[in-house]
Amino acid sequence: MELAEDLRSKFVSKAVRNVQRGYTEDDKSRGLFRPEVKLDIQRSRLMTESFKQTDGQAMVIRRAKALAHVLDNMGIFIRDWERIVGYQTSEPEGIYHPIDMNWKSVNRLVNSEAGKTLLNEAEKKELEEICEYWKGKSMSDRQQEMFSGDLAKYWKYEGTFLWTHWSELGIPDYETLLHEGLDARIKRAEERLEEIDKTIPRDYIDQKEFLQSVIIVLKAVINFSKRYAVLATDMAAVEKDPERKGRLEEIAHTCSWIPAHSPRSFLEAVQFFYFIHLIRYLEYSTLGIGLRLDYILGPYYEKDIQTGKLRKEEALETLQLLWVKFLELGLVYSPLVTSVYGGVASLQAITLGGRDKEGRDVTNDLTYLALETARTMRTIEPSIALRIHKDTPDELLSAAMDTIRTGIGYPSFFNDEALIPLLEKWGVPPEDAKMYGVSGCVYMEIPGKNITRRVLGYFVLAKCLWWALHQGINPKTGEQWGAKTPDPATFKSWEDVLEAYLTQVKFFTTKMTEVENTCRDLYAKYCPKPFYSAIVEGCIEQGKECKQWIYPSMVHDFAMVIAGTNVADSLTAIRKVVFEDKLVTLPELAAVMDKNWEGREDLRQACINAPKYGNDDDYADLIAREVHHRTEAVMETVKDRFGYGIRGDGSAVSATYGLAADTPATPDGRMDGGPFADSTLAPQPGMDKKGPTAVLNSCAKIDTLQTYNHLLNQKFLPQFLTDDMKPVFLGYLKTWRDKKISHIQFNVVDKHTLIAAQEYPEKYRDLIVRVAGFSAYFADLSKGLQDHIIARTEQSLS
Amino acid sequence: MNNHKGLIFDIQRFSIHDGPGIRTTVFMKGCPLRCLWCSNPESQDFFPNLMVRDINCKGCGACVNACPQGAITMTQAEGRKIEWSRCDQCLLCTGACIYHSLNRRGSYMEVPDIVQEIRKDEGFYRNSGGGVTVSGGEALWQSEIVAQLLAACKAEGMHTALDTTGHSSWEKLASVLNFTDLVLFDVKHLDSGAHRRATGVGNEQILENLVKAAKKKRIWIRMPLIAGFNDSEAHIQELTALAKRNGAEKISLLPYHEGGKAKSPQLGRIYPYPDAVAPAENHIHRLKDIMEKEGIVVSIGS
Incomplete structure (x- = not known):
């Protein structure tokens, strides 16, 4: 509990404020981000450096080398309290902007009212120079150049649909990755290279370039971890405080082993996962997590508990530290996009509960511990998607209700009884359908499968x-x-x-x-993702980048x-x-x-x-x-x-x-x-x-x-979730399940609190509300969006 | 009155304070008592009546033309006014109002139609241990319909509860009890004089019915809790003794709330109990402790 409070006071929220409704301004003067948040241009700088050196090479190699250059050279740091390390930028206040996607909007943003606090003058100047390189080369330039005829007319938002180029998701094959470590992947890529040297397939060059790029990025990822091991060792050598020294030595021990090898402990498994998550995010700026936390990390937790290596309280602290890592990821949005992402940081959700391949319920001690983490941290992200089915224990439903009544808006509930059949209808084989994870709002994906799925627009x-x-x-x-x-x-x-x-x-x-x-x-050609391809099933095996083939279904x-x-x-x-x-x-x-x-x-x-x-x-x-x-x-x-x-x-x-x-x-x-x-x-x-x-x-x-x-929002008064109302709430939830409705989530806050928070935002800085498939700080929303949330019907009758 | 139909003023789904689990509560209209604190004064009359929400009025004037008694006037200065003494509850105005400012409270429904409405939430009852509750007004004043209704619900396997003031003949109560699993028995005051002053009727018949009903069915006792009227420790001790003597499973204390205060003028009445207040929070807890020490299960507010 103490750690949770301490962390809550320290983390830097990257949640974005909605400043526009379509093309109309909406509370724009508040700025897009909190004033302490700064744009960190080092990823842009390093990517550009690398791209200048690799001109003329295959795009998949260029992108692999660019990511490797970033990982080899970006500033790294370890904070006082950390046991899980890794950061998107060189400063805790930093966010990065994917210059390779779009340079125009970031340039516009830092020079606008909404983004004026993001960069100082010298940095603005450097950014302009970097932008110069990307003119005609960013994905956004290539898109606009490619659109002709009707498309040139319709791609721009007019009010019927907002097409967007991002929100490209997918869940890595964490189960296999953790089980065998990245060294095994590198080996597999090398073996495949040897194999194609013998068979010389028709697409030999494409395969070869792709496999080489996989090896480049995976080695860079391992090296990135080793950089933390070195930093931790150096810091430990001069650290006087024995507790801190111990933590640094532990980090060194962990980071010199994973992710090359399979984790030896729960803590190492968490660190392994986090590096993969972070680097995915550095490769391609997007949203979501999708980790089935209890299913994937549960076995590591249980083994440590059984051998007496870990106490439950310590595991809780580890998860709390992981939560901060999620929270501090953020994205740079264009003002237009904030009209759909009001209050979002990076829309990350983890999945709990549900069934495994054989159809067994996966609930374990870590399921409960993750809910406890959410209750103690009370943060907007990660949101929790809790999968419910006929065999979900009542005890879990009850723990979920205890979590919801804190007002954080999650877990939200996903109905296996409706969604597994739906996935099957979309062409997903039954054993895969049972394994689905939820990565953002209600985005369903099959972990480890090649689903580079995109939200193509808001309709x-x-x-x-x-x-x-x-x-x-x-x-x-x-x-x-x-x-x-x-x-x-x-x-x-x-x-x-x-x-x-x-x-x-x-x-x-x-x-x-x-x-x-x-x-x-265009993205297949100019924006391949060698790292993501390396961590899903089938790309290395086939020698094909993830955009070149598709997991055969309609999930995408x-x-x-x-x-x-x-x-x-x-x-x-x-x-x-x-x-x-x-x-x-x-x-x-x-x-x-x-x-x-x-x-x-x-x-x-x-x-x-x-x-x-x-x-x-x-x-x-x-x-x-x-x-x-x-x-x-x-x-x-x-x-x-x-x-x-x-x-x-x-x-x-x-x-x-x-x-x-x-x-x-x-x-x-x-x-x-x-x-x-x-x-x-x-x-x-x-x-x-x-x-x-x-x-x-x-x-x-x-x-x-x-x-x-x-997606279904229900708003209940806090009194509806008191202990004596538990049978009522559980009965309601089970009936929801029996009726095969796919999703439900609860906003638990009374109208008076919201109205008070609107009037005195400084007193309610931490008040969290459920907006759609995500939670946000109420104070980050514009007056209009706040009114909209207040107006939603409060479901409680006496 | 119509023999085949019940006069109902509301069917409330997702009732979670009228018995166990998620329930549908059918509120029968018409009550022989006139409790000063009544929070649903629209439940009292034995006929449908007019209820007004001034806040919804847009001043369109349609009601003025619709009223055959000329009871409604519309002026620039005062907006719409209703002269209640001229209103004969013909309710023609409610049909003319498109803004839900003039509303009819109470409608006649046949048993199968009521059951159909109740049946809609059957899945919720099963999963939460809920069911149907018939309340009022005083449901027993329409005992024939209520007995038919509860019989129909029982036949479908639903859990049934009756919420009653107990103010009726034993025969009527007994006829309904045949189809009732649980009785929510309201007690206002154990002293008949005090009871009469606050509700218009004495409590002898009520207490007699309670004793008899408790012998046949599970009962929960419910009492509205009003500061200075029935919240003394001595009175609570008496109530506890009554509950224990009759094997009541639970006592629910329902602290007074001002629901009736806003509604009275909407019905053209003067609120008869302007000074009423709920007891202080710590006093309610003290009373709860007294009852719990005697081994009684207590709930506050439901």
């Missing part, structure tokens, strides 16, 4: 409905932007509106995917779908108000909405009073079901470049607030720019009036198997 479904009511024509400019769907005057029923909506969904999914497919090819690419609820409620309102009660014609309604309901409050009330999704009322819920099922089916007809269908996903992040700014009024009664329902399964805030059981019943009507992995 505003409500805007598609809006296009359907305007024949795809922007009424302000007269431009045909969406698909040319029939005149709404010809629609005879709500089903006709649905069909036109689906045509728009298909149109924009196609546009988004075309942009993405072009870009994927998706678009985050936003505002499905608003589409459903809008269609319900159209059915009731236009086609049943005949209060207005559809073109008239569209005209009223174009004027943001001005002068027709009566009509808006009629639309609001129509049945709404989330009240266990089939009239509205079955339309919601239709919307989700049909949207997914239409999206799946659009294919990625390997021929697999594109799918939706429930990780809406804060886009339900941020991107809503660019959707005009909708027939559910929503005003121009008003926030959307906060997750795929959530009712529109304030519209669910029958309590939390009715919400789950409504959700259960949307079949996970015919849709995607969803």
Whole structure:
């Protein structure tokens, strides 16, 4: 406990503040980061140095050498309290920006109001020089150069979808890596090289260059660890304090052994994992973790406990130290992207519980210890994804509830009973499906498999409905932007509106995917990832970089779908108000909405009073079901470049607030720019009036198997989670499981606290809320996003 | 009144304070008692009535035209006013109001429709040890419907609870008990005079029913706790003795809250108990200790 408090006072949060809603400013003057956070340009500097030297070589080799150059030369340090070492930058306050991806946005950022504290003048000057090299060479330049015709028009955010080039995830094969150490990987790559020298396959050169690059990076990773061993030894030699000296010697002992070899203790296993995680992140700036912490690290913990080498309290401290490591990772976002990532640091989640390959429950002592770590640390990341199934022990559910009631917003619950069948439907073999991990919000991945999965964009479904009511024509400019769907005057029923909506969904999914497919090819060519390829199954064995082949399934690419609820409620309102009660014609309604309901409050009330999704009322819920099922089916007809269908996903992040700014009024009664329902399964805030059981019943009507992995926020008052309410909460959770709803998470804080925190942010600096699939400091969110969270229905009845 | 239908003022799902587990509570409308502190005054009348939420009023004036009695006026200065003495509860105004400012409280429902609503949360009952609770008003004043309703729920294997003031004939209570697993028996005061002054009726019949009911079914005793009215240590000791004598499993103390204060004007009434307060937190704990020392299970607030 003492250590936790101490660490909490010391770590530097890299959480980003949302400063924009689409192109609109949102509390911009607060700055993107806390003032103590600084941009560290050494990765950019070292990468550039290396790239200048390797001109003319194969890209995969160049990137391997660049990463090795960074690892060999970046500044390293060990802090007072540390037993787990490794850092993204040379200073604890540092964050880095991936210059190889994009130089324009970082240059713009450091010279803007939002990012003015990030660099001093001399550094700004150096950055400009570095940028000079990357002109025409960064991925962002290459993309823009490549986009032509329609793509040049559609890749830019206009309000219907926000395509992004990042958020590329995947979970390394930690199980094998820890079991055999990196030396074994290097050996395998060398053996493969010898083998192809004999067989001379058709792609001999590609294979050879790739395998050489693997050896370069893996050796650099081992060397990086050894640098820490040397530093620790040097520091220990002059350290007077026996306790610190002991810690430094322990670090030296650990870092001279791993990651070349398999860890000999729990502590070494944690350090091994962390180096892999950190270096992945240095190779390619992205989000997520996905480690099944209890399953992977549990055996090392148990062995140490059995041999008396480790005490439980010490293991708890080790995890607390690891938590700080997660927390201090951060990313540089563009102001536009903060409209979907308000409050995020780097969106990392670990996975606990669930089944193993054989279907057995994996819960072990480390599962409980990880929850205890979360309770004592009370930090925004890592979020915990807890997998639940029929054999999950009640004791674990109970420990999860104790964790949730601290208000941190996690663990969030993932339903194996719904998600394993869904993964199988996507083409994942049953034994792999049981092994899934959750890496960020609700991103599901199969550990160790070659899933370099990308979020290809944030897709505003409500805007598609809006296009359907305007024949795809922007009424302000007269431009045909969406698909040319029939005149709404010809629609005879709500089903006709649905069909036109689906045509728009298909149109924009196609546009988004075309942009993405072009870009994927570019990334395969110009941004290979030799390190990531070396730590998943199959790349070394086949001599192929991870972007050159695909794990055969639909797990890979998706678009985050936003505002499905608003589409459903809008269609319900159209059915009731236009086609049943005949209060207005559809073109008239569209005209009223174009004027943001001005002068027709009566009509808006009629639309609001129509049945709404989330009240266990089939009239509205079955339309919601239709919307989700049909949207997914239409999206799946659009294919990625390997021929697999594109799918939706429930990780809406804060886009339900941020991107809503660019959707005009909708027939559910929503005003121009008003926030959307906060997750795929959530009712529109304030519209669910029958309590939390009715919400789950409504959700259960949307079949996970015919849709995607969803996200559902429930907000409960703290009193609902007191000890005597445990049977009620567990009963609620088990019913959620039985109903095969894919996900649920809980915000446990009362409205009064949030309102007080809005008024006196300095008193509530540590107050954490669940935004979407992640938790954030309430004070980091803009006033508008705070209001949105306050407005979500508080589910507690007396 | 309609013989085949029950008059209900609310069906509340996810009730977690009206018996064990997650429950659905059916609130029957109409009550013979007039407890001063009543937190649901809209439950008292034996007919549907008008309830007003001024905050929702947009001043559209539709209600003025809808009222045949001319009880509603709309002026620039005062906004909408209702002259309650002229209101005959015809409720035509509630149909005209699109802003949920004028609302009807109470509707007649047939047993199968009520059961259908209850059945929706069956999975939650099973996993949490919950079920259905019938409350009021005073449910026993519609005992025929309530007996039918609970019989139907029992037939589907649900756990049933009755929340009652106990103020009814034994025959009516007994007819409902046949289909009840647990009785939440409300006790307001053990002195009949005090009881009469605060609720309008004496407690003799209530206490007699409690004794009889306890012989047939599991009971939990519930008492609203109001400072200076029923929160003396002596009174709590008496209550504890009553519980022990009759084998009650638990006593729930429900500290007074101001729910009724805001609602009274919404029904065109004057709140009869403006000075009521809940006992202090530490006093409630002292009372809890007294009861627990006697081996009684106590809960506060549920």
